[in-house]
Amino acid sequence: MAEVRLVGVTKVFGNTTAVAKTDLEIKDGEFLVLVGPSGCGKSTTLRMIAGLETPTEGDIYIGERKVTHLEPKDRDIAMVFQNYALYPHMKVFDNMAFGLRLRKVPKQEIEVRVKEAAEILGIAHLLDRYPKQLSGGQRQRVALGRAIVRHPQVFLMDEPLSNLDAKLRVQMRAELIKLHQRLKTTVVYVTHDQTEAMTMGMRIVVMKDGIVQQVGTPKEIYNNPGNIFVAGFIGSPPMNFLKGVIEQQNGKVLFKTQGFTLNLPTTKVPIMASQEVILGIRPESLTIVNNDDKGACIPCEVEVVENIGSETIIHARTSGKEEVVIKTSGFEKAPQMGAAIKVKAWQGNLHLFDAQSGKCIIDFSVGQ
Numbered sequence: 001m002a003e004v005r006l007v008g009v010t011k012v013f014g015n016t017t018a019v020a021k022t023d024l025e026i027k028d029g030e031f032l033v034l035v036g037p038s039g040c041g042k043s044t045t046l047r048m049i050a051g052l053e054t055p056t057e058g059d060i061y062i063g064e065r066k067v068t069h070l071e072p073k074d075r076d077i078a079m080v081f082q083n084y085a086l087y088p089h090m091k092v093f094d095n096m097a098f099g100l101r102l103r104k105v106p107k108q109e110i111e112v113r114v115k116e117a118a119e120i121l122g123i124a125h126l127l128d129r130y131p132k133q134l135s136g137g138q139r140q141r142v143a144l145g146r147a148i149v150r151h152p153q154v155f156l157m158d159e160p161l162s163n164l165d166a167k168l169r170v171q172m173r174a175e176l177i178k179l180h181q182r183l184k185t186t187v188v189y190v191t192h193d194q195t196e197a198m199t200m201g202m203r204i205v206v207m208k209d210g211i212v213q214q215v216g217t218p219k220e221i222y223n224n225p226g227n228i229f230v231a232g233f234i235g236s237p238p239m240n241f242l243k244g245v246i247e248q249q250n251g252k253v254l255f256k257t258q259g260f261t262l263n264l265p266t267t268k269v270p271i272m273a274s275q276e277v278i279l280g281i282r283p284e285s286l287t288i289v290n291n292d293d294k295g296a297c298i299p300c301e302v303e304v305v306e307n308i309g310s311e312t313i314i315h316a317r318t319s320g321k322e323e324v325v326i327k328t329s330g331f332e333k334a335p336q337m338g339a340a341i342k343v344k345a346w347q348g349n350l351h352l353f354d355a356q357s358g359k360c361i362i363d364f365s366v367g368q
Contacts, residue, residue, distance in 0.1 A: 002063035002076075002153040002186060003028045004049060009058035011044050011210075018044045020210045021058070031180050031187045033201030035194060036233070041210035042190045043158055049188060050156050051075050062154060075154075078147035082159045084139045086131040086146075092118075093127040096145045110149075117148040120182065121175075137168045144176075148183070157189045161196065173199055194234050198222070206230050228358040231280050231351060237313060237325045240286070242279045243355065255279050255352075259319030260298050262345065264352075265364060276355040280363075283313070283327035285349035288335065289342050297342035300324055302335050316341065 004026040011019040019041040026032045034042035047053040049060060051072035059068045067075050078099075086095050093114055100110045118124040121141045131139055140160060147155055161169045161176075177200055180187055191197055197204050198218045206213045206221065206229075214226040225231035231239045244257030246264075255262045255277070262279070289297060300316035312334045314326040326343055328334070335341050351363040 003030075003061075004154055004186060004188065005061040006045070006049070007059045007061070009045070009048060009055045009060060011041070011048060011053060012056045018210050019048070019055075022212055024205065024212065024215070026186060026188060029184045029186055031177075031189065031200060031202045032205065033189045033191060033197040033203075034205045034207060035191055035197035035201075036207035036213075037192060039209075040207040042192075042205075042207050044210075045207075046156055046158055046188060046190045049154070050077055050079050076152050077154045077156055078150045078152040079156045079158065080143050080147050080160045082162055084131070084143045084163075086139060086142060088131050090130070091127065092123065092129055092131070092134070092142050092145075095131070095142055096127075096149055099146060099150055113149040113151070114145070117145040120148065120179065121145050136164050137172060140164065140172060141175075144179070148179075153186065155185055155187045157187065159191055160189075162191075162193075169196075176200060195236065198234065204234075206233060208233075224360075224363055225280075225351065226360055228278065228280070228353050231353070231360075235282060237283045237327060239351070240281045240283065240324050241353075242281070242318070242322055242324075244277060244279060246275050246277055246352075257318075257320055257322075262298075264350070277361065278353040278355050278358075280351035280353060281324075281345045282349055283325045285346045286324070286326040286343045287346070288314075288326065288328065289344050297344050298324065299340065299342050302337055302339045302341060305334050305337060307334065316343075 006022050006024040009019060009022045010017065022045065034045060036042050044053060048055050051070060055068060059066055061067065062075055096114045096117060097110045100113065115124065118127055121144060123138060123141045123145065126134065126138060134142065161172050164172060173196060189200065201218060203215060203217055204221050205215050208229050214221060214230045221230060221234050225234065228241065242257055244255050247254045247256050253264045255264055298318060300318050302314060302316045304315040306313040307330060310330045312328050312330050314328065314334065316324050316326065318324055349364065352361045353359065354361055
């Protein structure tokens, strides 16, 4: 096991900067997830750690060794790819043993390592089969087994679950978490799926346009997003964003926009009179209230109602024509399409962002 450090790492392809001046420290034994949309630089970052790409600037360390210009085979890492990359003409045992044979590991040790990994992954009964005789989930386990037998310092995983169906992805997420708890090896995992990132990562690195936007635990990223991009990318459905201004009246701090006004906790809001801001509210932080409620509510008209069993997702629009998404329990009675409703926001789950820079000015998150 070993920590991984990136110091000022930049990767440029022609006129395109894929990764820009990234400093990152991955702790020994940590499960760290790189997440972001396509083209954000997460896979390029992983490939530089693996040695498949060379940084244009900066250095990479695995443990105490600087590995910036070392070949992949000399870095003591193992990589699991999206497409499994199994040899179709080899049985499962031979696929898992292939890397060890290249390294001249004794035959008896190879057998012990392969069988041990197969037991851990629950594929011991599949060792005599060919890849074409396996399901997608079984092939992914073989690819993981081929990495495990190496006993590497670091596992690098590039969207390994994206080819699986939804149910199998959920199952394999749990299997990977249990595997990490058992092996306690450093894992760097790349995904574009924010649900995978939230459920698997001990820490998450959110990337956009080659730049690290925020690093933190899933709870920190969710409750305290550093900017609008992170707030909108993490969470399903995404956070609602409403444009408005901050005003102060009679000792109160108000968020005002077309059609409604909301009170903000005066103890936490700095003086920002007439400053244009964006108010962020998570869909689950909105509650439908009685239309007779005289409090500070957001009046909306329901456009679409999605009942997905345990939850109901309501898409509505304010009088200012801004879309608002509300997530409620699937056991509550949902409003009809076209109905006029009022919703209230929990003051413990509001976020204010600067309208120009997109940076978080202040939030009133749960736990603060």
